[in-house]
Amino acid sequence: MRPLTEEETRVMFEKIAKYIGENLQLLVDRPDGTYCFRLHNDRVYYVSEKILKLAANISGDKLVSLGTCFGKFTKTHKFRLHITALDYLAPYAKYKVWIKPGAEQSFLYGNHVLKSGLGRITENTSQYQGVVVYSMADIPLVGSHSIIKTTRTLCSFKT
Amino acid sequence: MEGQSVEELLAKAERDEAEKLQRITVHKELELEFDLGNLLASDRNPPTGLRHAGPTQEAELRALARDNTQLLINQLWQLPTDRVEEALVARLPEPTTRLPREKPVPRPRPLTRWQQFARLKGIRPKKKTNLVWDEGTGQWRRRWGYQRARDDTKEWLIEVPGNADPMEDQFAKRIQAKKERVAKNELNRLRNLARAHKMQLPSAAGMHPTGHQSKEELGRAMLVAKVSTASVGRFQERLPKEKAPRGSGKKRKFQPLFGDFAAEKKSQLEMLRIMNSKKPQLDVTRATNKQMREEDQEEAAKRRKMSQKGKRKGGRQGPGGKRKGGPPSQGGKRKGGLGGKMNSGRPGLSGKRKGGQHQGGKRRK
Numbered sequence: 001m002r003p004l005t006e007e008e009t010r011v012m013f014e015k016i017a018k019y020i021g022e023n024l025q026l027l028v029d030r031p032d033g034t035y036c037f038r039l040h041n042d043r044v045y046y047v048s049e050k051i052l053k054l055a056a057n058i059s060g061d062k063l064v065s066l067g068t069c070f071g072k073f074t075k076t077h078k079f080r081l082h083i084t085a086l087d088y089l090a091p092y093a094k095y096k097v098w099i100k101p102g103a104e105q106s107f108l109y110g111n112h113v114l115k116s117g118l119g120r121i122t123e124n125t126s127q128y129q130g131v132v133v134y135s136m137a138d139i140p141l142v143g144s145h146s147i148i149k150t151t152r153t154l155c156s157f158k159t
Numbered sequence: 160m161e162g163q164s165v166e167e168l169l170a171k172a173e174r175d176e177a178e179k180l181q182r183i184t185v186h187k188e189l190e191l192e193f194d195l196g197n198l199l200a201s202d203r204n205p206p207t208g209l210r211h212a213g214p215t216q217e218a219e220l221r222a223l224a225r226d227n228t229q230l231l232i233n234q235l236w237q238l239p240t241d242r243v244e245e246a247l248v249a250r251l252p253e254p255t256t257r258l259p260r261e262k263p264v265p266r267p268r269p270l271t272r273w274q275q276f277a278r279l280k281g282i283r284p285k286k287k288t289n290l291v292w293d294e295g296t297g298q299w300r301r302r303w304g305y306q307r308a309r310d311d312t313k314e315w316l317i318e319v320p321g322n323a324d325p326m327e328d329q330f331a332k333r334i335q336a337k338k339e340r341v342a343k344n345e346l347n348r349l350r351n352l353a354r355a356h357k358m359q360l361p362s363a364a365g366m367h368p369t370g371h372q373s374k375e376e377l378g379r380a381m382l383v384a385k386v387s388t389a390s391v392g393r394f395q396e397r398l399p400k401e402k403a404p405r406g407s408g409k410k411r412k413f414q415p416l417f418g419d420f421a422a423e424k425k426s427q428l429e430m431l432r433i434m435n436s437k438k439p440q441l442d443v444t445r446a447t448n449k450q451m452r453e454e455d456q457e458e459a460a461k462r463r464k465m466s467q468k469g470k471r472k473g474g475r476q477g478p479g480g481k482r483k484g485g486p487p488s489q490g491g492k493r494k495g496g497l498g499g500k501m502n503s504g505r506p507g508l509s510g511k512r513k514g515g516q517h518q519g520g521k522r523r524k
Binding site for chain 2: 038
């Protein structure tokens, strides 16, 4: 277990910033406690200082996980976000997309969301922007997260 | 008068003497204990006047110190003296006080391999004589060491054994065997030493020239040999097609696990700030698209006006109607084609358009 190097932190922040933008500093600097990112077996964990101190007592080969896993670094040092990060990213997301109940199941099973399945979308979402997908009940969903057409295109076809 | 002055002088001299004596004689209830070898004087008198601490104690302490030092010096003056280079030197006796250890007690050394074995088997060292009778020289020689009794390397005549090669040098063979024994002994000694100090020997694991080494072993031996120079291999040239050795870089160093959390947070926030500052505030594609859209709308409005002016008599609504449908669809995706009129006036913006300069090809969707 070790802290991230400068390079690794930068790569990870760039990835996360695609979804939450400047709100990332709210994750780094929290008013209710010191939270930090630690690397263990190529996975990045977001963990509070208290839990980190406890986890340090476990030997490295026996430690499975600590805190929340945000994602992992692949063999070629690219950062891949995991679904366990959704709980932390969803509240800070800049661009959100709500999908209708019918399209929700299809999306969860890995299919694309068509225009017809789109319920709401944040204004000014640009093309290829990273978004967080919600169901109509405001529950963040898991799936691929990139917008193909912009808000304007979608709005024009809505009417 | 003179008598008086003489008497006075004598009295004065006596008084001076008495003062001096007073100064050098110190009265103590208990005698001090002296250890002149260590220049030590121990005063066992109870310090009655020094019970209460305070700034006034300075004078009393100083007086006490002066008295004790005076007594010590008195003792020193009674020692036998020497003259060393025009200085009078007192010869100090042996110190009687036993001083405590300066360094801690040495911990017991681990047993060597032989000692462990002997202990296991119950072998006791046999008492041997130091000198052995040497028949050849007719002398008593020592058992081992310089000019020992039976030194087979010093023989002047060696019989060639029946099964040996007649061309072999038996003398050289014996000298070689001796060297090997010495080297083995040295190795074992170092190993015992390393075990005692819990250090690791610089191991030559698997790098003994046997003549039957595999490619990997030879490679490893070569790499080690390359690094075994005074400059640790920095100026060793490589063969023309030789590749650099793998894994020879420095080990990476990471921040400690619980470093300064505040500092970590600060550096991360700083990184975020830099990242945000690098992102352009103006999204160029959106700005250009917006600009294009506005211009398209203006053009469309102008065309409509012209057509309305020109065809007012005809009262045609068709083109007008079509044109009304035009602008909203123009506001859509612009990345595809262009209107022909767009080419001329705006070369600066055209860099951002993906479609290129098609004339009337793919129009707006």
